[in-house]
Amino acid sequence: MPYTSTLSAYLPFFRSPPPRFVTETGEPVWGIMAQFDDVVSAYHAAEKMRDAGFSKWDLHAPFPIHGIEEAMGHKRTILPYIVLVAAFAGIGTAIGMQWWISAIDYPLVVQGKPYGAWEPFAMIIFELGVLFSAFASLFGMMMLNGLPRLHHPLMLKDSFLDVTDDKFFVVVEATDPSFNPEHTSKFLREIGATAVELVEDA
C-alpha cells in the first residue's frame, strides 16, 4: 500500500496526486535505480545525467567523490544566507534582551558601571550570534536535505545495500518531468549502468 498519512485523510490538499506510473503489480513507481560498478563510470554517468537535463535525481556512493558537485551540476547551497539571517537575529536578540533587562526593566548598578554599557553585552552578542548561526546551520542543513526521515523507498531494495560496500547508484525519481520508466532505464543502460531496477513507492 502506498504510504498515506492520517492527516491527508482529513485534509485533502495534503493528499499526493495519483502516481504517474505504476508497476505490473499496481504499485506506484517511486523511481529508478541504476547500478554502476566503479567510480569513473559513475562520475561520467553523473555528467551525462546532468547534460540530459534530469532534475530530480541523485547519486549514491560508498565514499565522498571530489568534484561530484560539478559533475552533477549542483548549484551552491543557500545555507550561508540562512545562517547570516540567523546570526543577525541572534545579535539583535542579544542586544535587545540585555539592553531591555539591564537598562530599562531592572537597572542595577554593577561595579559602578553605567546601566546600558555596551562592553559586557559584547560577549553575549557574540555568543548568541554564534549559537543562532550554529542552530541555523544544523537545522537549515537538515531542512534543505529533507531530514530527519525514518524511511526511504530505496531501503527496501536489497541490491541497494551494496552502496555501503563497492557499488554506485544513480537514482532518478518519478517526479522528474523527463522521467519515463522505459526511456529512462534505456538511457541509464546506455550511459553504463550494469543493472537497472524499478523502485516501488513503499
Add this chain to the structure above:
Amino acid sequence: MSQISAEAYQKVLAGVTGDPRMAEDNVSAPAATAKLSKLLLGIGVVGLLVTLVGGFMLGAQHAMASYLVAVGAVFAMTLGATVLVMSFHLVNAGWCATVRRQFENLMSLAPVTLLMFVPLIVLELFITKGAIWEWLIPGIAEEDPIIAIKTPFLNPAFFTIRFFVYLAILGFLTVRLRGMSIEQDRTGDRFLSARARFMSAWGLPLTALLIAFAGFDYFMSLQPQFFSTMWGIYIFAGGAVSCMGVMVSTFCVLRHAGRLKGLVTDEHFHDLGKLLFAFTCFWAYIGFSQYFLIWYANIPEETFWMLERTTGVWKGTAIFLSVGHFIVPFFFLLPRAIKRNPKLVAIGGAWIIFMHVIDYVWLIRPILHHGDHVPTPMSWWLDIAAIVGVFGIFFGLFVARVGSSPLTPLQDPKLPESMSHKNYV
C-alpha cells in the same frame, strides 16, 4: 612518516619541474621590479629627509614618535610573516607551497626593520633621553615608584642587550629559513623541508616570546606605568593581518603582471582571503579583550592608558579603528565570491594595511599629548612624511627581495599538492 624512495621522488620532482606552469617567464619576477624598487626607495629617502627636517621644526619628540609609528607598523608585518612561514612549515601545509616564497620575502625583512629602530635607540640612550620612552628620563625612577620597581627590566643596559638578542634570533631564523628555501630551488633536496620544520618547531615559541618582549620594549614602555598581558598577542594580531594584506596585494600585482599563472589561482586567493578574514576577526577579538579587561577591572595603572585613547581627541580614532579595522573588512571579506576575486581581496588587503598604520598611530601618537607640547592637527604632515618615508624604504626593499629570487619555490616536495589545490567548499 613514510618515505618514498629517492628514485620515486626524482620522478615527482621531474613532474613538477617539467610542468609548463613552471616555465621561466611564469616564475621569474617582472623586469619592472628593479625600477619600482628604486622609485620606492627614492620616495622613502625623501620622506625620511622631510621627517628629519620636521624633527628640527616641530621638535625631536614628534618626529621620533612619527618614525616609531611607521617602523612599528612594518616591524609587526614582518613578525606576522615570520610566524606564518614557521606555521606553514610546522603543520606541513600543502596548499601554500606556491605562495610561501612571498611570505619568506616579507619575513626576511624582519631583521632589517629591527635595525630601523637603531636610530631611535641611539638617540634615546645618548641624546634625547626619554623623549618617547618615558622611563629613560634621567631620575624618573626616584620620582615614580611604579617605574622604580620596573628598573630591573627597563634599564639602558638590559634594553640594549635585548635588542641584540632580538636581532640574533630574528636574523638567524629568517635568514636560515629563507636560505633553505632558496637552496632547495637549486638542489631539490627534500630533507631541507624537514629541517625547516624542525627549525620552526623551536623557532615558533621563541618568536612568540620575541614578539611579546619586543612589544613591551618598543611600544608598551612608551608609557611605563601601563601594562597589559595581552600586549604581545595584540602586536602579533595586527602584524599577522597586515602581513596577509601585503601578501594578497603582492599576489594580485604579480598576477596582473602575468606571473604565477596556474600556480597562484583563485583557490589560493580564496585561502589567503580566509586567512586575511580570520586574522581581522582575531585582531578585533584581541583588541576588544584588552579593552574589556581594562574597562572591567578599573585599575588606574591600566585605565589611564585606555582613557587617553578612547576619550577626548583620540575617541574618533578609536571608533574609526573598530569600524575600519573590523566591521567594514569583516562584512567585505565575508562573501565567498569576494575572497575568490583577486582584485577585490587585494583591495581589502590594501585597506587593512592602511588601518594597520592607523592602529599604530592610535597606539603610539597619544604620547605626544602629554605635558606642554601638544601637536596641532596642522602638524600631521610630519607623521605622513615619516610613514611615507619608512613605507617607501620598506616596500622598496620588499620589491627588491621579490625580484631577487624565483616567485615560487621551484622544487618543494609539497608543490604537486599546491599546484592542484582546490577548495571543495
